Amino acid sequence: MVRCCAAALLICALLVCLQEGVHGGQYTNPVVNEQCPDPGAILVGEDGVYYVATTSQGNSDAFPIRASKDLVNWSIVSYVFPDAHKPKWAATDFWAPEIHRVKDHYVVYFAARDTTGMLCVGVGVSSKVTGPFEDPLGHPLVRNSTVGNIDPTLYIDSASNT
Helix, strand or coil: CHHHHHHHHHHHHHHHHHHHHHHCCCCCCCCCCCCCCCCEEEEECCCCEEEEECCCCCCCCEEEEEEECCCCCCEEEEEEECHHHCCCCEEEEEEEEEEEEECCEEEEEEEEEECCCCEEEEEEEECCCCCCCECCCCCCCECCCCCCCCCCCCCCCCCCCC
16 A cells, blocks of 8 residues: 555656656746736646636637647637627626536636616537537526626536436
8 A cells, every 4th residue: 555655656656757848837827927816727628728718808719729738838719709700689898708618519617798778698609618608598697687697607507418
């Protein structure tokens, strides 16, 4: 038992050393040197790449999608909603996107102001994690006329699998 634990610790130490050798063992925060609030990250297993979508800061293209294999070096690979693909109901303030894999496609949940100024929860779907995502509803997923809705996330009820 002691030999097994010692061997496991040695293997872990070697893997850490190899990882540090590959990446130099050094990084500086922030790893992305620009505004990237409200990140929602997903690891895509088939390609071993992490993807993160972030709040847009008023850009014409909504929600930049960045990719990284090591969680240190990131590059923008696309946008959830390029300007021409934004949901028609969503006017401004695209916030807090989260991309999730649901069965054979990707779903993004996000907050945005509708044309009346109310913060709503929207949804987009795509066959690829890099989009572009399309609005399948043509209206917000959740809209409350009294208070705004922000920071959505996916919840799957394990008892009913919904």
